[in-house]
Amino acid sequence: MTALVEVAQARVVYGTGEASVEALKGVSLEVRKGEILMLMGPSGSGKTTLLQVAGALLSPTAGTVRLAGERIDGLTQEDLGRRRLRHFGFVFQHYNLFPALTAAENVAIALDLKGVPAARRRAAAHEALDRVGLGDRAAHFPSQLSGGQKQRVAIARALAGEPDAILADEPTAALDSASGKRVVDLLHDLAKAQGRAVVLVTHDPRIVEAADRIVHIEDGRIREAAEHPLPAEA
């Protein structure tokens, strides 16, 4: 599998002087197309920071980041935004849906950001909702959906823009077991059927079986990186 993202010797330091905190201490990581990569570790270990660095949300204090072969560390926030828009879809722990928009409109907004015309946007949004099994909830507002349904709308939104990778931060943390499993199965299918990379930050031991690779982070360093012994079937 080819590397979509290559993080090399990344250091991230928050703050300055005595109050500074080194969240990442020279971490290297590759994100490959078609794999499900899970970043695990205790709270404060640096896994979310690593996701942010890999997802072009945060430039490391030191080290390099390559996205599709292009070096992106040190780019401006506006330039990083363009890269994110082109390559990534994001799924957040608390869904981060727009409460004033329906499910279909929430999905369509990802396409609007990319300048997709209205007619194609509508069709693609409904198609993405169909793919996550929520075609019949297109006109519902987030307040009318369950937690699991909201997270699936968020996945549909991340998917709609046809990204190379979906980056998900604790996507099952706010969900019950059944909903969490459904979300992970969905992400797994996306990776395997569509060849997208899926990077998940998680604490949730219930979902590790879906991983192709698990990276354990502790105290800003990778403690262990291993192919999952029992990769899930596509």
Place this chain on the structure above:
Amino acid sequence: MSLSPGLRDLLAWRNLAHDKVRFFVTLIGIVFSVTLMAVQTGLLTGFVTTISKIVDKTDADLWLVGRGVRSIDLPANIPERRRFQVLGVDGVAAADPFMHVFAQMKRPDGGAESVAVVGFDLATGRGGPWALAEGDIADLALPDAVVMDRLYKKKLGVERIGQTIEVNGRRARVVGFTDGIRTFTQSPHLFADIKTARYLTGYAEDRLNYVLIETARDADPQAVAARIRALLPDIDVYTKAEFSTRSSMYWLVTTGAGFSLVIASALGLIVGMVVTAQTLYATTMDRLPEYATLRAMGAPGSYLYGVILRQAAIAAVFGFGAGISIAAFIVHGARDGSAAILLPWQLAVGLGLATFAMCAAAAVISIRRVMAIDPVSVFK
């Protein structure tokens, strides 16, 4: 920014209107501001307009006034021979007498009211009443005839045409009513022929307050004014616009009444601006997490500008529409009141532009906050 409706328009609209209570609170702030600004500036406009109304409505190119006169209602006594002297000046086509003198009127119930007797030459009609609603202007030829505005019927205890009244202890008769000739001094105008005005105010036959000058068609009023000044150095000469402004400025700047209205109007504008800006800013800040999500998704700055500016424009349209409607209702309700509130279309347009500017300014301030959001904040 594209003007075609799209998802940004929808997002802007729903950001405002999805939560009805919040939308109502946002609109209340802007509506209150627009209404406050409209009424305060309308009061000031009404005051200024009323002060100079007689000057503005009088068909005179130049006003000959006593030395140092600062406002039409504070006239000086000048000899009528000045009028005859002016008639000989090159470029003067006509010169008519005019008076504006305060007097005491006795109400039928025995009470007293102050009135302003306005005397003009009935033969030319220059300086006479406009907007006559009842009666006949020709009846002012009767020796004791006056015309007043029906707005002050109750104040002066006058009910009908033909009713006799007492001015400075002399009998007068109301022969007509005008509609909408207000006074700003609380002394209603009594229009009368110059002879009647002299009789009622005790002015001598050869005295008057003003000379109203019509210049020849091809003459430059400023040049004619210069020639009159050269001929009559003890008299002041103003164009109609100059005397109108002079009268308004005197009351606005040098009197407590005018100055307090200017201050109230300025405060109304400032409070309105602050409330509008603060309301819209707070509304945008309420959506900060959603803008952070858009930033994290990779939304370019122009996209966020577009949403926030659209939000401001929508709030301005609804807020101004409702606010100016309420202000128009208040203006309509106050038309028979003692204080004139005027809301001419130019003022309404100006307030509309000010509202949009305030909303845009609030949006720009909000944009600075939104653009400063760290997209990683959505992970916290």
